[in-house]
Amino acid sequence: MLPYFVIVSIIIGVFLYVFSTAKAARAVAVVAQAVLTGFAGYLFFLAKDGDIVTHIGDYEGFLGMTLIADTTSSVFVALTAFLFMIAAIYCFNDDFSKLFWFLMFVWQGLIIGIFLTRDLFNIFVLMEVATVVISILIMYKRDNRSMYDGMFYLMTGIIAMQFYLFGVGYVYKVTGVLDIDAAAAIFAELPKSSQILPFALMMTGIALKCAILPLFSWLPKAHGTPSAPPAVSALLSGIYIKCGVYMLMRIQPMFAAIDASAFFLVFGIITGIAGFILAMSQSDIKLILAYHTVSQVGLIVTGLSIGYNYSYIGGLYHAINHALFKSTLFLSAGVIIKAYGTRSVYDIHGVFRRFPLVGVATILAILGITGAPLMNGSISKYFIMFGTTWYISALLILMNLGTIISFIKYSSVLFGHPEGEVSGEPGEGVSVGKQAAILILGTLCFLGGIFGREFIYFLFNVRLNVDPAGYLEKSAIFIASLFGGYLIFRYYVKKSVLLKRIREIDLGFRETCISLGGFFGVALLVASFL
């Protein structure tokens, strides 16, 4: 039954494109997304009792392609379906063409496929097609900026996948299989020398898809394109970037002889720190959010690479939390940008007065992303930090301080008085669907914090304990960083010339290709010495 999750949404998309009108497509899309979410939730409950395995073409063993829904992948499938449903509700009152809905449904099927499949070549095909679909969605409005960003994203994404495919070729040459689990079993008995080259090639491709430091320059372009529909940006940052992280999680342990967790730990921390520095230098609200995704991906990769079970689960939970709060922020930013007609953080004031509900959801998401006590971000960050050495903890606290500073900057849009005459009641001009979508996500950020432990048990079948004293200590650190962050923002970030320079840093296409080559070289070197 697993292939249907991939196929059905694509078929719905084709059906909408061929047979319906743009108006009907919206209604069908919302209903279809709700049904798909229901089925994905059902799959999640089924997968709790044991992995669901489908061999395509009934070739048992490792001859055919295998789709597996285990606890982790079924969580991500359910999350994908849920976020696409929210996006469909959000877009209900905008007049998007049939093409938009077609691409959205195809994209959803591809993402679900990436989460379910265990076949290396399948991942290549799904990722490559997703790259094309996304670049069309980014270019949807066809202005100068989005044309450049879409072209850039398409070309870098394809080059990364060629690196990946070359690595798959080496895996096939050495092991004779394309299945991740089978390749892992065979690699476990092979000497290290046979794994170095495929490791370096595949990790270079995957690192670009995860936006690890030197290879991140496509991410703010793709996620922060001003004219891309807000729902597309939200889904890109919310769920699509997790495909890269998920690939990293699945494929990195495949190379049994190379323990690359230290490598990714270092790169994760560097990415996390560089991400927030770039985020706080921006003044375009969509770009603040986009650069901040870089930082959060660094945090997730760090959590997954530390090596303790608690940190690993914390990293996974943070991936889900990040999907919730970043989608909230992107969707609400879409409402704000449309209403104010500007993206500059300094020109927008008084969102709270103008759109109270959107403001509340934004505040919940900001509290979540900064790790305020009782919010979902605090739980996942607490688990990531649980039991780490003091210097990693210090770096993680620094990362959180940076998050706080960039969101103090962002939250200045919420307060104050809107400029000029505001006509009508508060909340006017935003459709019910948009407000509902944003509020549902915002509420989930809050619930994910209060019931954090229960959520983790529910999602991953793992019972983790929150030590009250430790949690209190983290809350104290949060409040201290909040004050520190405010002071740094007030007296440094606002005036800094250095940050203005940093804002101008924009790696072009050639620089990204050089970074790809460089990252490949570094990965090769590190893999031979580890």
Place this chain on the structure above:
Amino acid sequence: MNYEIVEIFAVVLFFVSLFGLITSKGVIKGIVSIIIMEISVVMFFLSLGFRSGILPPIGGDVGQNAADPLPQALMITAIIIGVAVTAVNMTMLIALSRQFKTTEWDLLKKMKMDE
């Protein structure tokens, strides 16, 4: 004949195309380099199926000497995707050159901020 030479050639071609990407001033050279990169990967996969004295697994009874057909099957898919990607790339290139009147990365980067 030594079939390893195909594999080595594919690896060299891959890095030649990476060099092409690094030195590409314009989008067109980038697209051509990507095509070369795809071809090098295809060539690498095809070299995996080669061994001295093997037969194609078509018709007749080839028994133990049959070549591995999987790389070919995979590469048909990869070639199709490559063609589609190139088509999308070209379409975008046309739209890009109409809008910006140039296809050089540096100029595009400068002009993208004008709305």
